[in-house]
Amino acid sequence: MNVKLSASMLASDLSAIADEIKRCDAAGIEWLHIDVMDGVFVDNITYGNNVVAAIRNKSDIFFDTHLMVTDPTRLIPLFATAGSDMLTIHLESNGNTAENLKAIRENGMKSGLAVKPGTPVEEVYPYLPLCDMVLVMTVEPGYGGQGFIPYCADKVKVLRDYCDKNGITMDIQVDGGINSDTAAIVKDAGANVLVAGTYLFKAKDMREAAELIR
Numbered sequence: 001m002n003v004k005l006s007a008s009m010l011a012s013d014l015s016a017i018a019d020e021i022k023r024c025d026a027a028g029i030e031w032l033h034i035d036v037m038d039g040v041f042v043d044n045i046t047y048g049n050n051v052v053a054a055i056r057n058k059s060d061i062f063f064d065t066h067l068m069v070t071d072p073t074r075l076i077p078l079f080a081t082a083g084s085d086m087l088t089i090h091l092e093s094n095g096n097t098a099e100n101l102k103a104i105r106e107n108g109m110k111s112g113l114a115v116k117p118g119t120p121v122e123e124v125y126p127y128l129p130l131c132d133m134v135l136v137m138t139v140e141p142g143y144g145g146q147g148f149i150p151y152c153a154d155k156v157k158v159l160r161d162y163c164d165k166n167g168i169t170m171d172i173q174v175d176g177g178i179n180s181d182t183a184a185i186v187k188d189a190g191a192n193v194l195v196a197g198t199y200l201f202k203a204k205d206m207r208e209a210a211e212l213i214r
Helices: 014-026 049-056 073-082 097-106 121-130 152-165 180-189 206-213
Strands: 004-008 031-037 062-068 086-090 110-115 133-137 171-175 193-196
Touching: 004 171, 014 049, 014 206, 049 062, 049 073, 062 073, 062 110, 073 086, 073 097, 086 097, 086 133, 097 110, 097 121, 110 121, 121 133, 121 152, 133 152, 152 171, 152 180, 180 193, 180 206, 193 206
Parallel strands: 004 031, 004 193, 031 062, 062 086, 086 110, 110 133, 133 171, 171 193
Antiparallel strands: none
């Protein structure tokens, strides 16, 4: 299985974000994971479409934008215009999930659907025809640097087995507490897109850290 890495910008030095993106490029990291938080769906507030538009001018790397927001509907065209390549919404957020996933694709982006650790992964099954990726959160969303929740790997396996059984080809992403040890667990379970933040950005050699995850 071809594994892609998505570097979580939440763990980067945001005062030097252009340099941090260059560091990701140089380390051979395929995606940038951009967490958008509204202070309601999760406690934190991060950045919005204007920041995505600003950094889009600095790199052509794949922008993997994760909306941790209460109402994603009105934001979909804004992040499309800003330059997001993938837009992931939460099953637990407000709005019509199916219509939002359709709108993401209609706006020229790949569509992702995320679930929190406490949400049964089976709840995404009805939406899989509308998804390019499912994100299984392996920590509670909202804060970087948390520890990996082991039972979430079981959810990845259940989802991958369901996809394989039903002939569904789809990316499964994991986000939270990913390092060289936990990466092996989630890859064995069937994840092929791994979000890593602290482990990559705090490493002395990001390329070496990325290879250890792979």
